[in-house]
Amino acid sequence: MKDNYEELYNKYVDGSLTTIELEVVNKLLNEDEAFRAGLQAHKLVHNSLFKLPVIKAPMEISSKIMEKISTGIPEKYKKSYFFRSVVITFVVMLFFSFLLFVFSNGNVQSNEEVFSVYVKIQDFFKNIFIKTETLLGGNLIKTIGGVFGFLILLFFYFTLDEYKKFKKILKQF
Amino acid sequence: MENISDIEIIDSVLKGNESDFALIIERYKDRAFSLLSNMLKNKLDAEEALQDSFVKVFRSLNSFKRESKFSTWFYKIVYNTGLTIATNKKRNLRMQMNSIDEFYNLKSDDNKIYSTTENIEEYIAEIVNQLPVKNALAIILFYMDNFSLKEISEILNISLVNTKVLLHRSRNLLRELLLKHNYKEEIL
Numbered sequence: 123m124k125d126n127y128e129e130l131y132n133k134y135v136d137g138s139l140t141t142i143e144l145e146v147v148n149k150l151l152n153e154d155e156a157f158r159a160g161l162q163a164h165k166l167v168h169n170s171l172f173k174l175p176v177i178k179a180p181m182e183i184s185s186k187i188m189e190k191i192s193t194g195i196p197e198k199y200k201k202s203y204f205f206r207s208v209v210i211t212f213v214v215m216l217f218f219s220f221l222l223f224v225f226s227n228g229n230v231q232s233n234e235e236v237f238s239v240y241v242k243i244q245d246f247f248k249n250i251f252i253k254t255e256t257l258l259g260g261n262l263i264k265t266i267g268g269v270f271g272f273l274i275l276l277f278f279y280f281t282l283d284e285y286k287k288f289k290k291i292l293k294q295f
Numbered sequence: 296m297e298n299i300s301d302i303e304i305i306d307s308v309l310k311g312n313e314s315d316f317a318l319i320i321e322r323y324k325d326r327a328f329s330l331l332s333n334m335l336k337n338k339l340d341a342e343e344a345l346q347d348s349f350v351k352v353f354r355s356l357n358s359f360k361r362e363s364k365f366s367t368w369f370y371k372i373v374y375n376t377g378l379t380i381a382t383n384k385k386r387n388l389r390m391q392m393n394s395i396d397e398f399y400n401l402k403s404d405d406n407k408i409y410s411t412t413e414n415i416e417e418y419i420a421e422i423v424n425q426l427p428v429k430n431a432l433a434i435i436l437f438y439m440d441n442f443s444l445k446e447i448s449e450i451l452n453i454s455l456v457n458t459k460v461l462l463h464r465s466r467n468l469l470r471e472l473l474l475k476h477n478y479k480e481e482i483l
Contacts, residue, residue, distance in 0.1 A: 179328035
């Protein structure tokens with residue numbers, strides 16, 4: 123019975139009683155004193171809740187927030203381009219390695235008449251590869267490759283970072 | 296200024312007028328602060344959460360898809376920021392208490408609250424402040440911010456049925472408390 127009453131109280135204050143339920147409520151209001159008291163208390167709660175006090179935010183909060191916004195992005199919200207740079211560098215180096223592998227591979231079968239351009243490019247890369255390897259030796263070329271990779275990584279990192287700053291400056295205009 | 300809609304302000308901010316964001320802050324700061332104060336039970340934490348919320352909102356304006364009202368999206372961020380701050384500060388939010396029936400502390404606190412408050416509005420406000428967080432937030436969002444049950448369920452990330460249950464149980468508890476006290480005479 124209590125549960126039924128509670129459902130009716132809530133539906134009453136929400137204005138979602140059906141016609142039949144409204145008839146039941148009217149009947150109970152006339153016949154059941156406990157129901158009447160409960161409904162009035164429920165209405166009182168409902169009306170009082172509309173008067174809940176709003177707690178004022180500190181006075182200087184707006185200026186503090188605007189200052190945070192205008193002085194740039196707080197470190198914790200800063201997107202890091204490092205991971206992106208690593209991925210791009212990896213892809214670029216993979217691409218160059220692939221080119222180097224394809225064009226320096228002496229086993230690639232080709233018809234010189236049909237693929238003359240291809241053969242010329244292949245010869246070009248093969249020559250570079252062989253000459254560099256002869257000149258610098260195996261370990262040195264690996265070291266230079268590593269340094270080259272690192273430089274590409276830095277290049278992408280700073281380019282992306284500068285691009286972001288540039289976009290922000292553009293926005294201000 | 297009140298005639299300008301939230302969307303118009305956001306559009307202006309996105310066009311580069313960052314200072315217009317102050318209008319959004321002015322519009323929402325007090326109600327968001329009320330919500331966070333109730334949630335975190337600490338003014339300093341609430342202020343920190345409020346600042347973080349607005350900065351997050353500003354930084355994420357581009358990702359606001361306009362499928363829901365700005366206020367719903369905004370309060371979702373405020374609520375989640377409040378949760379993060381609470382977790383970071385290891386505050387006990389009584390979040391685990393899904394049911395108001397488990398809220399046993401209120402019974403002993405109630406008489407104390409009743410004797411120290413001067414009128415019914417003050418008494419009810421104090422009791423709301425003592426409710427489990429989700430119950431209190433459902434009440435605040437419904438009555439103070441005029442959100443619908445569906446919007447509240449989106450903000451609190453709970454089902455519509457659960458939202459309705461939270462609101463109804465909170466009201467039922469408050470009614471029982473009023474009937475228990477002298478307000479019964481006042482009502483009758």
